Amino acid sequence: MKYDLSKKPTRGAQRTLESFSKTMFNLLAKKSFENISVNEICEISNFPRATFYNYFDDKYDLLNYCWHLLSSQIYLNEQPNETSEKSLATLFDRTYYLLSSHNELLSAILKNNPLDSSLISNFSAYLKRVIQEVFHEYLHFDNNEVPIELVVDHFSNTVMLILEAIFLKRQPITLEEAHKYLNFLLGHLVEGSQ
Template sequence: MKYDLTKKVTKGAQRTLDAFTSTTLELLTEKPFHEITVNELCERSNYPRATFYNYFDDKFDLLSYIWLCLYNMIQLDDYGTLDSEERLYILFDRAFDLASANQNILKSILRHHSERDFLYHHFKMHLNAKIRDFFVMESCRYQYDIPYEIVVDHYCNTALLILEWYFLKQKGGSKVQALQYLKFLLGSIKTEPDIRNRH
């Protein structure tokens, strides 16, 4: 992304980013992503093409920014004192709430995008990467009797599987039920204290 998000975002820049984000989500409820053009995004957002390219390389770059925004809405501010499983359940809880609050938009978008489409896979790829980043902490590496990378894969894939089932595949159900599924599938993969330092 051309705009440096590591620096404080000005009010004007935030308005521009918000406009392109909301316009993209609106257009995704109307048509497949591959049919959306930069010209259309600019016309709907009331910004010239030059402004778009000041912020993004292309529409795929904009899409990655949108996924980042969604993730930031569920990210924990302070999770350093929690173990991996606790962080997972809190993150899952917030992700479920966000998806539930936006179910109508999700349903509209999914009318134009199947699970075989680019948009579906692009979203899953970005969310998976962010969840992995969320878990990779040195302090947690010795809590398990198997390589930590396998633990991270297991947590990420299981959480995504259930969120996908409920929202992307639109199977529905309560958050309590979803958390029960998550706990059942994860089980307990922690080790006893005396064997935690093997890896």
């Protein structure tokens, strides 16, 4: 991503980034990602192309920034001392609530961008990377027989499988039902976490 997310944005930069991301989300709710152009984003945002390119390399870079904004609510920074099982449940719940709170936007995006489109694949891949980062940081198992990377992949794949079914494939279930799925698929690792 061209814009450095590690530095605190100025008020002007914050307004500019907010305008571009809001425009992107609004356009995604109305048309396919492939039919959105940088010119259109700039025109609606009321910024020149030069300003856009000060922050982003292209519309894909802006898209990754939009995914960053959505997924930033998932991180568990304030709970570093939880057990691995509790961290798993907390991460799952946060991701469920994140997608649930943006369900209307997701529905609109899915009307214009099919499930097998590059946009939806990009979103799923980005969300999975965030989940993997969090799992890698917070899951700690004493089992030396299985590498932590394999455990992280297993957990993130399972979480994404459930969340994609609920929110992208439009098979809505309650959080309690989703916990049952998670418990069934991950077994003893989440039994005491609900």
